[in-house]
Amino acid sequence: MSLFQLFLVFVYVGMFTIGGGLVAITLMQQELVGRGLITAERFYNMVAISESTPGPIGINMATYIGYEMYGIPGGIIATIGTVLPSLVVIIVIARYFGKFQEKPLVKAAFFGLRAGTTGMIAVAAFQVILVAVLSLDSFSRTGRWQDIADWRAFAFFCIIFVLQVKIDWHPVFFIILGAVFGIVFL
Amino acid sequence: MNDIRLYGELFWAFFKIGAVTFGGGLAMLPVLDRDLVQAKKWLTAEQLVDYFAIGQSTPGIIAVNVATFVGYNKKGVPGAVVATTGIVFPSLVIIMVLAAFLEGFADIPQVQSALRGINVVVAALLIKAVIGLGKKTLAVPAAFFMGAASFILIAVFNVPGVAVVVLSALYGIALKYRRGNEA
Numbered sequence: 001m002s003l004f005q006l007f008l009v010f011v012y013v014g015m016f017t018i019g020g021g022l023v024a025i026t027l028m029q030q031e032l033v034g035r036g037l038i039t040a041e042r043f044y045n046m047v048a049i050s051e052s053t054p055g056p057i058g059i060n061m062a063t064y065i066g067y068e069m070y071g072i073p074g075g076i077i078a079t080i081g082t083v084l085p086s087l088v089v090i091i092v093i094a095r096y097f098g099k100f101q102e103k104p105l106v107k108a109a110f111f112g113l114r115a116g117t118t119g120m121i122a123v124a125a126f127q128v129i130l131v132a133v134l135s136l137d138s139f140s141r142t143g144r145w146q147d148i149a150d151w152r153a154f155a156f157f158c159i160i161f162v163l164q165v166k167i168d169w170h171p172v173f174f175i176i177l178g179a180v181f182g183i184v185f186l
Numbered sequence: 187m188n189d190i191r192l193y194g195e196l197f198w199a200f201f202k203i204g205a206v207t208f209g210g211g212l213a214m215l216p217v218l219d220r221d222l223v224q225a226k227k228w229l230t231a232e233q234l235v236d237y238f239a240i241g242q243s244t245p246g247i248i249a250v251n252v253a254t255f256v257g258y259n260k261k262g263v264p265g266a267v268v269a270t271t272g273i274v275f276p277s278l279v280i281i282m283v284l285a286a287f288l289e290g291f292a293d294i295p296q297v298q299s300a301l302r303g304i305n306v307v308v309a310a311l312l313i314k315a316v317i318g319l320g321k322k323t324l325a326v327p328a329a330f331f332m333g334a335a336s337f338i339l340i341a342v343f344n345v346p347g348v349a350v351v352v353l354s355a356l357y358g359i360a361l362k363y364r365r366g367n368e369a
């Protein structure tokens with residue numbers, strides 16, 4: 001696969017990723033693991049690293065795969081490829097959105113849309129909470145109620161929740177606090 | 187000169203967001219809300235939700251879409267490119283450095299522990315951010331109903347996000363049409 005073909009693969013991934021990073025992972029898997037360009041094991045190792053480092057996971061994966069195949073130019077080209085379709089689409093939407101948004105019908109649609117999207121964001125937030133404080137697999141293994149949550153994580157969750165309501169720190173400070181707590185206690 | 191400062195500010199704002207958030211679009215929400223809505227006032231909470239809705243139903247990664255949108259509104263096409271570059275830049279650097287020097291990064295036990303701690307914090311921060319958004323977008327009963335319906339459709343019935351986007355837009359239109367007829 002040439003550098004240009006690699007670029008096209010990531011343009012394709014960027015174009016058909018509708019609804020978030022996990023869709024991008026699936027498409028990359030189909031295109032790269034499916035075609036035998038990367039082994040499945042290598043791919044999951046990359047997913048693990050992309051999940052463990054800052055930044056959107058889809059972008060991390062694109063950079064990683066590109067770098068692995070073509071060094072630094074590959075990393076940059078794959079990332080540009082992933083971002084390009086959305087950059088074009090969003091610029092076009094943003095260009096007309098302002099005027100468009102004044103129309104009564106669009107206003108009405110966005111009234112519903114904002115509410116629906118807030119519900120959607122709430123589901124995703126709920127899932128993050130479940131993963132962070134519950135340990136459902138250890139509960140289903142042992143069947144003991146005391147195993148349903150990771151209690152240290154749960155206690156920390158309650159403390160941070162109260163703290164962030166009381167103290168107006170920037171989220172970054174809480175994130176650093178979380179990393180330190182994780183290393184020491186979890 | 188002012189232009190250069192604004193480009194710099196755009197790049198730096200999104201660079202920071204890309205550098206401190208783990209996971210993806212939603213994990214970025216508390217920082218987006220704090221930095222862009224509350225501190226810089228580059229967009230309103232309603233706009234942030236609009237961008238998420240548009241990001242949900244257009245190609246690309248939602249966090250990147252938000253960057254492109256805000257960048258374009260501030261400074262046209264160059265602004266969009268600068269903001270988008272800013273948000274992906276930390277990924278580029280960090281991933282390449284790790285790939286070159288520290289292959290086993292994800293297997294380091296401390297890294298996994300730190301991430302678990304970070305996830306707990308993000309969960310707590312998200313509750314506050316979502317409640318903050320909800321106060322604006324679900325303020326009236328008709329909106330609250332749609333928000334709750336959307337929550338149930340996705341959480342219980344696993345309906346795809348795009349379908350909920352379409353449905354809630356139609357709901358908004360239907361609501362207006364009905365009110366129009368009564369008046």
